[in-house]
Amino acid sequence: MNTFVFLGPSLPRQEAQALLAAHYQPPAGQGDVLSLLQTRSPDAIVIIDLDPNRFTLWAVELIHALEIGVRVYGAGAGALLAAELQQFGASGVGQTFSSVMAGQLLDDDFVYCAHHPEQDGFARLSEPMVNLQETLKQTETLSPDERTLILAAAQKLPFRNRTLERVVVASKEAGLARQTAKGLALQLRQGYVDVMANDARALLVRVAQEQPVKGEAKSHLERQTLHFCPDMYARVQRRGAEVSFTEIAAHAVLNDERFWWLSLSAFNQAAVAAMAEHFKMSVTEAEQSVERTRFLSERGLSEAKLSDWLRDNDMRQDEFDALMQQMTLCRKMQAWFLSAKPETRGVRELMNQFRITGLYAELADATAREKRLTQEAEAQASAQHKISFTDVGKALLSHFQKLGRPLTVNPKQWLESCGMPGASLAVALYRAGVRQAAELGRRSKDEGNVENKPKKKGG
Known part of the structure; x- marks a missing residue:
């Protein structure tokens, strides 16, 4: 089981590891899932915490993961995404997820909080609203009107400023009686209900029980993300720096004289493959096997060395299989083209390509x-x-x-x-x-x- 968990302030890392042996990542931000899919080939992705300091994680990243067979789970801050993507196969766990599904919680501000950096264990600096809401609900010394007033005052605070002490100050300013406010912070701290931590524990236990493995990918035509290009946003580690495929392409455009004929070849191959699909041309496993053998032999690769090549080229196995299918389609289209003009074959096309490439x-x-x-x-x-x-x-x-x-x-x-x-x-x-x-x-x-x-x- 190759599971990756995005976890921050909701639960201490050591406690989480005891519940589920997995690869733990910092809170998720935009592009993190795409990069993970590109470089680590996960069986399952678990979203518990999101990074409020970065652009938010796209739902389409998780849809793409689901469509290539990766299991997706969400709790805590990930509960909103899990609820949104349940129709695509995502699984949600916990009180927050149930509240979202019941239409009682629709704002991600309720699950965010400020926290220390990773080296300090992501310790909280402010309180998530879901925790305050449940804590107030179970504080018997408060009347329903007082709970409503305190919740409204807390919700008006930016999530970064939502400490228990500031919630008390804001509540007093909103009209909470001084006698009630006195000692309220201590009272809330003593009766604190950590919904985010409880949800995180429940989800980790469930994933540990299910032991998810990657399933079969959907065909390209079945995918909702057919027109989504993950390569634009996925990032890889190269020589100590994180770069995206878009950055690599932009660098090549400006700095490598080989770019233009490489791009011509790349786009021509994509166009030929698209035309083959348009004409409902298909390839057999035997034909793909021949293409695979040709590809490996031309590069001096054995099956045992293919994994090293994939790693060096930041390519997943399923992407390589798709490439082999595309190259097989192109070769089949090429055979059709050549058979359609047996007298001259492809001589003119070859001469033109020789001229184009110098x-x-x-x-x-x-x-x-x-x-x-x-x-x-x-x-x-x-x-x-x-x-x-x-x-x-x-x-x-x-x-x-x-x-x-x-x-x-x-x-x-x-x-x-x-x-x-x-x-x-x-x-x-x-x-x-x-x-x-x-x-x-x-x-x-x-x-x-x-x-x-x-x-x-x-x-």
């Missing part, structure tokens, strides 16, 4: 040099390089093996996806073979000359 002149000149070398060395080339179209696959395997880049798929699949007519590849392979033979012969000749060169006599 590689055209380099590749064209290298092709001309190889052709010229082939013409000059053809007579001396070994017969083993005079291949026919029927053994292109065998020649491909040999060619890439010599380059130290073995094919990651079988030759037939490679030929179907490269966008080149087979006959043209046969010619190119023949030239590559002649060039390799010529280079080998030249190296052998140079080595022989060195061996036969007379040695200089010593001075």
